[in-house]
Amino acid sequence: MGAWGTGLVEDDIAADWVDELEDAAVIRRAPLVRAALERAADRGRPLDAPEAVEALAAALVVAWAVDRVDVPAEHHALARSLAEAAPGVVPLAMAACDRITSSEDEEWWERWADAGLVDEALAAVRAARDALAG
Known part of the structure; x- marks a missing residue:
């Protein structure tokens, strides 16, 4: 699995996804976050583990x-670069967390x-989801 902890960015896939997001042009970041969350929130298609990990990293971001x-x-x-766009995807981030843990x-x-x-992994996701719920 390449994980060193149960946190949402404590594995190779999540860490690499966050690094790629940081390396992306600022204008591309919000669409990348939205795409990761939409894939995970879509209950009409199978979700593999790497997609789930990326979506959870996106939810944390x-x-x-x-x-x-x-x-x-x-x-x-x-x-900071995502602060303006992020409020619009909070419900999507919560839906992705719900789908992955359901x-x-x-x-x-x-x-x-x-x-x-x-x-432990479920607790980390639930903590992020609860934080998103405010």
Whole structure:
């Protein structure tokens, strides 16, 4: 899985996605966040674990941008660059979190269950979702 923790950006896929988001032109960032969240929120299609991880990282970035959770110092510029667009995707971020955590059949859930860490991973997602709910 390439994870060093159960936090939403504590694995290789999420960290790489956030790095790519930071490297993207500022004008491209909001569409990238929206796309990751839309893929995860769409219950009409299967969601693989990497897509879920990217969506959860996107949800956390949204929470940073709307100032609902503490932003790590290295991501302040990213959060500021999305502050204007982020409020419009808060409901989408919450829907993505809900979809990912709603079923034990999700690949993301199965991976954490196999590692014996599903409760910790779910707690991290729920904390971000609760923060988004304000």
